[in-house]
Amino acid sequence: MLVKAFGSACCGIDALTVTIETDVSVGINFFLVGLPDNAVRESQQRISTAFESMGLRMPGRRVVINMAPADLRKEGSAYDLPIALSILAASEQIRAPELSTFVCMGELALDGRLRPVSGALSIALHAKSEGFKGCIFPLESAQEAAAVEGIQIYGATHLSQVISLLEGEKALEPLKAPEWASDDNAWKRGLDFADVKGQEHAKRALEIAAAGGHNVLMIGPPGSGKSFMAKCLPSILPPLTKEEAMETTRIYSVSGRYSSESGRPEERGLLCNRPFRSPHHSASIVSLAGGGPQAMPGEISLAHHGVLYLDEIPEFSRQTLEVLRQPLEDRIITLARMRYRISYPANFMLVASMNPCPCGYYGSNIKNCTCSQTAVQRYTGRISGPLFDRIDLHVSVEALSPEELINITPATPSSEIRKRVVAARKIASARFPKDLSTFANAQMSRKHVQQYCAIDVESASYIKQCIHALGLSARAYDRILKVARTIADLEGVQTIRAEHLAEAVQYRVM
Numbered sequence: 001m002l003v004k005a006f007g008s009a010c011c012g013i014d015a016l017t018v019t020i021e022t023d024v025s026v027g028i029n030f031f032l033v034g035l036p037d038n039a040v041r042e043s044q045q046r047i048s049t050a051f052e053s054m055g056l057r058m059p060g061r062r063v064v065i066n067m068a069p070a071d072l073r074k075e076g077s078a079y080d081l082p083i084a085l086s087i088l089a090a091s092e093q094i095r096a097p098e099l100s101t102f103v104c105m106g107e108l109a110l111d112g113r114l115r116p117v118s119g120a121l122s123i124a125l126h127a128k129s130e131g132f133k134g135c136i137f138p139l140e141s142a143q144e145a146a147a148v149e150g151i152q153i154y155g156a157t158h159l160s161q162v163i164s165l166l167e168g169e170k171a172l173e174p175l176k177a178p179e180w181a182s183d184d185n186a187w188k189r190g191l192d193f194a195d196v197k198g199q200e201h202a203k204r205a206l207e208i209a210a211a212g213g214h215n216v217l218m219i220g221p222p223g224s225g226k227s228f229m230a231k232c233l234p235s236i237l238p239p240l241t242k243e244e245a246m247e248t249t250r251i252y253s254v255s256g257r258y259s260s261e262s263g264r265p266e267e268r269g270l271l272c273n274r275p276f277r278s279p280h281h282s283a284s285i286v287s288l289a290g291g292g293p294q295a296m297p298g299e300i301s302l303a304h305h306g307v308l309y310l311d312e313i314p315e316f317s318r319q320t321l322e323v324l325r326q327p328l329e330d331r332i333i334t335l336a337r338m339r340y341r342i343s344y345p346a347n348f349m350l351v352a353s354m355n356p357c358p359c360g361y362y363g364s365n366i367k368n369c370t371c372s373q374t375a376v377q378r379y380t381g382r383i384s385g386p387l388f389d390r391i392d393l394h395v396s397v398e399a400l401s402p403e404e405l406i407n408i409t410p411a412t413p414s415s416e417i418r419k420r421v422v423a424a425r426k427i428a429s430a431r432f433p434k435d436l437s438t439f440a441n442a443q444m445s446r447k448h449v450q451q452y453c454a455i456d457v458e459s460a461s462y463i464k465q466c467i468h469a470l471g472l473s474a475r476a477y478d479r480i481l482k483v484a485r486t487i488a489d490l491e492g493v494q495t496i497r498a499e500h501l502a503e504a505v506q507y508r509v510m
Helices: 043-053 080-090 120-129 139-145 159-166 200-212 226-236 242-254 285-289 318-322 325-330 373-380 385-389 402-406 414-429 446-452 457-470 474-491 498-506
Strands: 002-011 014-025 029-033 062-068 102-104 134-138 152-156 216-219 307-310 332-336 341-345 349-354 393-396
Touching (some): 002 080, 014 120, 080 159, 102 120, 120 134, 120 242, 134 139, 200 216, 200 226, 200 393, 200 414, 200 474, 226 307, 226 349, 242 341, 325 332, 325 385, 446 474, 457 474, 457 498, 474 498
Parallel strands (some): 002 102, 029 062, 102 134, 134 152, 216 393, 307 349
Antiparallel strands (some): 014 062
């Protein structure tokens, strides 16, 4: 008897339908074809043992299982569930007339329990677009998939529950799509700008960066607070929108990283907080950009709609840093290898910090620099000009004076800064009601810049002088206009004035 069940394979953050064709006929043998990897081939032992623990049996006949499309390599243990169900239906041990209307994915334990799988959110979105009635996942994975509306999502803990559901019994109820609400209190659990003494210029730059989603580089001596301020940045970022949360959660889902802070299965769902990724400077190109045998996303994509913080950026290898150039411009990274070509979203804020020289005290007013001019140039030269050009805000962070260090007056807390950032983001997002790919000023296209960043005659004369004096590129000019637009939004004004441009330009003089 020939039976079809349906699973799914993830290619990047998108999913493809995999048809499990199972035929049980006269003979004695077991064939699993369709480019399965070792984990899929080993499903026979897991499935047969699970059957025995439940009082079922593996057919003592000729079993042929084809996983179509046959030219797509099938990887992982998540195909255990659809294969097991198709074997039971083909051997007439269960009656499952609606098996072909569901996409089923899950790893089987030897006692029949279901273990979580990766990519449930992407699979559910694809199943909805393909017209399937519903999806059946392990309960832990079904929590994130439940955010997809318009399709039934079932979460099961055991194979017996899935069988009862397919046989028409009301063993399970579809999960309800949770009401979307970002975690507005997440910023309270992190570091606070109220603990940052002095550094008003740097905090102003980080406020502008958060309001517009701009990239920022902080340069200063050791101990001036660069890393601490970068780690305070999540406390002033605006909350995720549902569209942003869906995109980010899909990346974490396919990478096998779940979004729950507590790790409890019943709380897994959409990502509620903007990611903050801070890889060590020994990170490889693959760990940063993504790739490997299974084309997993790297830190660039895991920071999607969040922050990628590179502490001591010159200590990263030059080849690793050059990987950032294309994603910073296109907001997407394409991994092209011999076996695959996959694109991942990479719309992140780059926040970096560095010392001005190897000893860290070049230009400092508290300690003399011991580096030669050649050493200073070699050190800063580890960051290429094109990468510098893609960073919107270059901020000089000076060492604190003794008076600032002993000052006990509290600084402006993150809560007040965050209110201004959120208000500016609302102004910016109102400009792009039909463009779901644009959430902040830093993401504006050239067309948007021409439309929303118009300047008057006085401002045009000023920026013309700056271009000649500083040798600004066309990219730098566009980024200055975007930063000026954000500064104007923070003030709540519609037009970009000369003082907004002047502040934006000062962040490019380095």
